[in-house]
Amino acid sequence: MSLQKQIMEAMKTAMKEKNTTALEALRAVKSALLLAQTEKGAKEELSEDQEIKLLQKLVKQRKDSAAIFTEQGRDDLAEPEIAQAAIIEEFLPEQMSEEEVTKVVDAIIAETGASSMKDMGKVMGMANGQLKGRADGKTISTIVKQRLA
Secondary structure, eight states: OOHHHHHHHHHHHHHHHTOHHHHHHHHHHHHHHHHHHHSTTOOSSOOHHHHHHHHHHHHHHHHHHHHHHHHTTOHHHHHHHHHHHHHHHTTSOOOOOHHHHHHHHHHHHHHHTOOSGGGHHHHHHHHHHHTTTTSOHHHHHHHHHHHHO
């Protein structure tokens, strides 16, 4: 089932359950998908990679907003953002743990012979390619820096 169909089914369920937080998050996803499809030069259907990137972007936006709200002592605004991020994450592939990401990064470092921060770009490029959609860039970057430092 395509992502759009999954979103529509989830929206119907959220409406029946009167779950406003889920409905708001799902409407944001639907809107972002429609915008991406109607962009200039876009194909009619989004690829799975494009859908995953879009979902990751939406989750990151919500988490960043929640962090800012928490910093400012506005937990009342941060909680819905965190809840929406969790709802959107349900449509992403299962995320890898830090230990699993570390193993992949170690294998890439061994494969490329990377030894210093100068090689970070090469390692990050390969890691992002292999871990696409299963780990966020911030986690990968942090682990690569730890390993190459």
